[in-house]
Amino acid sequence: xxxxxxxxxxxxxxxxxxxxxxxxxxxxxxxxxxxxxxxxxxxxxxxxxxxxxxxxxxxxxxxxxxxxxxxxxxxxxxxxxxxxxxxxxxxxxxxxxxxxxxxxxxxxxxxxxxxxxxxxxxxxxxxxxxxxxxxxxxxxxxxxxxxxxxxxxxxxxxxxxxxxxxxxxxxxxxxxxxxxxxxxxxxxxxxxxx
Numbered sequence: 001x002x003x004x005x006x007x008x009x010x011x012x013x014x015x016x017x018x019x020x021x022x023x024x025x026x027x028x029x030x031x032x033x034x035x036x037x038x039x040x041x042x043x044x045x046x047x048x049x050x051x052x053x054x055x056x057x058x059x060x061x062x063x064x065x066x067x068x069x070x071x072x073x074x075x076x077x078x079x080x081x082x083x084x085x086x087x088x089x090x091x092x093x094x095x096x097x098x099x100x101x102x103x104x105x106x107x108x109x110x111x112x113x114x115x116x117x118x119x120x121x122x123x124x125x126x127x128x129x130x131x132x133x134x135x136x137x138x139x140x141x142x143x144x145x146x147x148x149x150x151x152x153x154x155x156x157x158x159x160x161x162x163x164x165x166x167x168x169x170x171x172x173x174x175x176x177x178x179x180x181x182x183x184x185x186x187x188x189x190x191x192x193x194x
Contacts, residue, residue, distance in 0.1 A: 066122060068149040071096045074123070080104055082112040082121035089125030092151040110134045116145070125151055132193040142193060 029036040035047040068074070074081060075098060083090035085105045093103055104121050106112055112124040113134035124131065132142040160169055179185040 066148050071098060071149065071151075074098050074102050078102065079122040080120070082106055082115050082124040082126075084109055084112065084126060087126070089151060093125055096151070110138065113138055113140065123148065127154075129189070129193060136193060 029043060029048065031037055032045075034045055036043065036045045038044065066079070071093075073079070074093075079102060081093060081098065081102055082104045083093065083106070085107055090103060090105065094100075104115070106115065109126050109130055112121070112126055113131060115121045116124055117135070117138065117140050128147050131145070135142045135145065158172075160172070176185075179188075
């Protein structure tokens with residue numbers, strides 16, 4: 001009876017999850033170090049790394065030069081978009097009509113960078129500068145990636161107490177403007193992200 005039940009479960013699972021192309025495959029593993037294990041939610045190990053290389057050589061999608069004319073293309077092309085759980089990227093994608101099955105949720109931005117590098121997601125919805133930092137911190141080349149669509153523009157700010165004298169605020173703003181005009185601001189950013 002156990003064998004029959006196991007055979008039925010196996011048959012149901014293989015028929016309902018059958019992949020028609022390499023890109024349709026759903027990969028499932030177990031925790032079995034050193035073959036398969038997770039560090040910060042990222043699958044690693046001997047078998048995992050071998051499988052990634054097999055997929056690369058067998059022609060699985062590795063499109064690093066995607067272009068999006070509209071957000072609707074995510075659904076049309078069945079692109080996998082990584083997001084940080086409940087972050088603004090996830091909220092924007094949902095508001096713009098991206099289907100839930102196209103959204104892959106992770107706990108940390110660094111996981112998005114790793115999944116992008118490993119080809120487990122096609123795109124990510126996260127801050128551009130933070131993504132560059134995460135790629136670099138993982139040993140990847142940030143310049144190998146580019147922004148292909150802007151979901152939302154945001155500025156970075158320094159917060160200053162409302163009780164601070166307006167003349168001090170003006171002096172600080174003037175100094176920041178000078179850093180921007182001389183290229184110093186861009187150079188500081190480049191020092192951390194390139």
